[in-house]
Amino acid sequence: MQCCLLDPFDPRWGRLLERCAHEFYHLPGYASLEARRMGGTASALWAEDCGREWLLPVVIRPLPVIPGAGAPALPWRDAVSPYGYPHPLTTAGETDVDTFLDEALAAMREFLRSERVLTVFARCSPLMPLAHAYSNHGYVVKHGPCFWLDLTESAEELQSQLRSRYRSYLNALRREGVTAAFIPYSKGLDDFVRLYYRTMDRVGAARWYYFERSYFEELGKLLCDALRLCVVKQGDQLLAAGLFASSGGIVQYLLSGVDERLDQPHATKLMMIFVRDWGKAAGHRILHLGGGVGGTDDALSQFKRGFTRHFSLFCTWRHVVDAEQYEVRLRAWEQFSGMAADPIEGYFPAYRKPIGKSADPEPTHRAS
Structure with a gap:
């Protein structure tokens, strides 16, 4: 299994999109646009074996500075998907997709550890199925409904x-x-x-x-x-x-x-x-209205419900690459904030949860 971090100019990114149904959220240019807004580097997690490929667009960012967390000689980073619904893509066929994803995600974890990427947070499309393998290699959190019209x-x-x-x-x-x-x-x-x-x-x-x-x-x-x-x-x-x-x-x-x-x-x-x-x-084929703020079933969600009978749950995938290092960051965050860190289904990664009344959390990093 070959694993890489692809930059937006890598031809493998574009070639995979030619083989897969995708949306604009998967474009290298969109990842680059989001990276500039988020203060990170546009990339794609990519795995390949015997012609079967897997790709997830992400923004790679340095970890936030937390007093007491220490400063390792080689700093860690984390990965978050661009805003929207950049669902993980694969070219594997239906008969072997589960086996391939199990192998690809296991290999990707070891690769990310070698690249010192501590966590991965992915926003998944409610319009596409999410294979069971993601639950085997991380945590799938279900949020509120997203509403869509079948055109x-x-x-x-x-x-x-x-x-x-x-x-x-x-x-x-x-x-x-x-x-x-x-x-x-x-x-x-x-x-x-x-x-x-x-x-x-x-x-x-x-x-x-x-x-x-x-x-x-x-x-x-x-x-x-x-x-x-x-x-x-x-x-x-x-x-x-x-x-x-x-x-x-x-x-x-x-x-x-x-x-x-x-x-x-x-x-x-x-x-x-x-x-x-x-x-x-x-x-x-579809007009996707989305859901509520932060994936919740709120007043905005109820407004959208008035247009259609169709809805699907919005999910996020959370993956901790190195549990020991993640725990170190959580303990430092707790000591600095005086609060208990969120569990995996809450704000993720918990060490990025803003502190104080003026905190401005990113959408869908918190549980619905």
Whole structure:
């Protein structure tokens, strides 16, 4: 079994994507974009044996400095998947996938120990199955539901799944002349960013969700026509705007903002229905709305539930490469914070859990 850390320019990364169904979350360029935002190095964990391959995009970061943890001669690092759903990929066939993954993940653990990568945290796609081997080589934690629309269903079936009061809201919006449309990304980016930041301020979002404008610019360059900006307007007034990305037959709802001052709280619902109908007409298979904040079943999750009967659980995979070194970091964190470290199903890795009232945790590192 051959194991490597691939950099974004390694041709093996691109060649595997040519052989596997994947989304934009798996692109080397997306890992690089996330690495710049997270202060790490873009990479992919890769294993190969007899033509069968396994790959997981990650961002490699130095461990945070914890007083009392000591400073080893060769520092440790850890790995986290880019934000979103960069599910681990494999080219192994159905008949031998379990055996291959068992062997690949065992070999990857030894390789990562030699590379002094202490933990791996992966966000997995609720739209793809996760083999049992991941539970054998780490911990699979189930979070809240993620909601998706099956765009291969008939228009009548899709409409029947819409919550009844949503239909009333949509009818009222249309009577008032409210419309939804896609506009050129570069033309509408300033207004989108303004609305998005305003929405994050209103809901008290963590700083993690305040993507810089340059991030949106780079995302547009990376995805080109696969990234679409939808706006909802009443006359010349912008009520709401949202970003959607399509790849591999899946349309992902990314981010949105709404201007609450204009007293049209249901504008986002019209946007979702517009994108649903466009996605079906364009031949996409799934519109994925996602779930709640941090993978929880919260008010945002309930909002998304109103569009569809389909949902799947969002899972994360947590892998401790060196249990002894992990324990050393936890004890140092506990001594410094005065608190008990989270168990494996809580905030992971527990030594990265922020301390204090102003703490700003990364999404889905905590249990739902």
